[in-house]
Amino acid sequence: MSRRTFLTGLSLGAAGAATAACAQPDNATATAQAEQPRHGTHTIAFSGPHQAGIATPAQAHMNLVAFTVRAGIDRQGVARLMRLWTQDASRLTQGQAPLGDLEPEMVTSPANLTITCGFGPRLFDIIGRQQQRPQWLHPIPEFSRDQLDDAYGEADIVLQLCCDDALTLAHATRHMIRSGIDYVSTRWMQQGFLTPPGHNPEETPRNLFGLKDGTVNPREERDLDQVVWIDSPDTWLNGGSCMVVRRIAMNLDTWEILDRASRETAFGRKLDTGAPLTGQEEFQAPDYEATDEYGLPVIDPMSHMARSTNPADKPGQRILRRAYNYDQPPVPGSESTSNAGLVFICFQRNPEEQFTPIQQRLDEADRINQWITHIGSAVFLIPGGVGEQPHQDTYWGQSLLEN
Template identity: 50%
Template sequence: MSEPAVPAGPSVTRRGFLAGVGVASAGVSVAAVASACSVTDGTGRDRSQAGNDGADAVPAQSVPFDGEHQAGIGTPAQRHNVTVAFDLRRGAGRREVQRLLRIWTGDARRMCGGRPALADLEPELSAEPANLTVTCGFGEGLFRAAGREDVRPAWLAPLPAFRGDRLDPRWGGGDIVLQVCGDDRTTLSHALRVLVRGGADYARPRWTQRGFLDMTRRDGDGDRGGDAGAASGLSPDQAGRAGTPRNLFGFKDGTVNPRTAAELDDQVWIPGPGPTAGGTAMIVRRIAFDMPAWEEVDRDSREVAFGRTVTTGAPLTGGEEFTPADFDRLGDDGLPVIDRHSHMALATHEGRDPRQRMLRRAYNYDEPVSAGDPTLSDSGLIFTCFQRDPRESFIPVQRRLAEGDRLNQWITHVGSAVFLCPPGTTGGDTDYWGRGLIEG
């Protein structure tokens, strides 16, 4: 990646920054999902009322598994995430796909509820679910294997090429994906191992991505309350008390997510009728951060590139984190206070079409540095988003950002995958993910 044209040091002016910065070719670091809200442990208690008095406390509560929508999408973001894509084994057909989904759904249902899977070799590790969720998505290869291409959504295909993409096959594709999230790494690791082992006869891992979030909470943040929509992120008041998570560039991530049940219905869940109703489109993009180059950029220039302040996350036109931005306001120099090519302006203001909204549920990653690597960094964002139709949301937003986002100098998209998350399970303990799609 080329070195940024932004001069280091505090003396740079906005006009000098805007004049000197070229639009480099890369992708977009789209905002991550906000942190946790209210879920119960199956007894009606708020999950934050027990075992979560401090920032490092590990809650034992569970997130309900069954419902109209899969858990792990509108659910409050947990501290840890592992997303694993699988390839079906050669010769797998509809019967094998059904067996795999029955095994995985049953095991996930039990472990998310604090019970061991049927073939669990370490049942003690399932006793405290710590808000474990397992979310399943189908790639286009699963529909071919199951002989159900007639119900495959038209958008379920590789994303088009975007300017600046440097996609690595190691981080792309897959016939089926599991997103496993939780607040305890031991519980999460155990659940993942159970699922990988349980499906070994039918699918093998293709890629694995591990991420984390800053989930620091403050005293008084226990009363989260709220409806299903609150699970998608924090309300402005809650975020002010709990703190919106930050990405590894230091900025708050998750300010613009849908926050009500109505917004989730409008932006995330696929409408009916049909077997995909209640499901959603899932996109996973791996975005590498050029940390050495970013560290040469002064704070004011970083804020110009984002369109927000580092400290509070407020728009540069003033207010607090959730204050609406004034994109028409001009500064004393006659330039827009919020640069037209800032990340925020291109991601939100320039695309006023309400269909271009989505739920962001991203996690930071920080991999070990290889011996001899001169950058001393392998960090970035596992950007996962959910929406009704990527052709109307992610794709137009990403095209706009790829062409003009000032952040492009410090980020590169290196992985890409698209999946359909089928609706949730509502048919009891024998129901499994995607039953309506597979059985017809």
């Protein structure tokens, strides 16, 4: 390929040769490992009965991208997209350039990258598989306090990308968007961050109110089986889950003028340790019967913790929270000095029995409501993983999409 070719055109003919020269650069990877103590080359397995990015300890950064299937794309088209995306994700998450990717330097720091795919309600109409759509796969009923913006509403397909390196995350997100461009257009992207727990899974991340978020998450395999993973005779669904996404605006202006005791009362937990107000350690069980010197309950029954805890007769009302903070520039002309909140993501077997009744209680009464507003809502079915030893052509949702 000569200078002249470049100056008169895009040299697309040379792309194949360039791609062939872009096999995984082992030297570059080894170098990066030695030089980048904070990011580097740690990977999360892509294969397995479940998709990664759900039970995986939360990484520092997340892009959640929702897509609309283009007009004219049918089941065969969606199947092709899923084959493409599954292959791309299986390589990107392992620090390997996908086929056709011209930028192998951008994937040498996989940094725990996970890519998780989900299907929105309408996808089952598009692929002509309405009867396979689980009865729970529909928009979450609107709650009284919701102020939902359709700009963060339901979509046909979602990709959740999480990574400890923001540059790798940007590149992987970009690759997936471009790779699917003939089949889907981007409907919205929600971006978030947190302080990752490092090697201690008990270091629960904090949100921008300073509250530890996710203390009561299921962590043991048995818990995850009860709360998160779907049992199904259908291969594509077995080991899958349901993702509920809520965009929650948090009013820092008014929250921050509260003193610490008031914040703890509203939350039900201590700010420093995350312990229930009746305890000393984060993972202690709260004592809702305890009263103070005036005979008032130590834990306010209207506190966020008390309202979100599952009642004793509803042991199944639990979810896996995997929320990310967002903090964007203040909207010009807005009275608020911030534009911050939570990309609240939770996983469960069935939102009708888990997220929705919990949120119904919170919507009715939760001290924290004064400082938050739900402004976006979407629900997705997460197909099962590709299995422990996937074939090269195994893809997400395969037995649903195949003829």
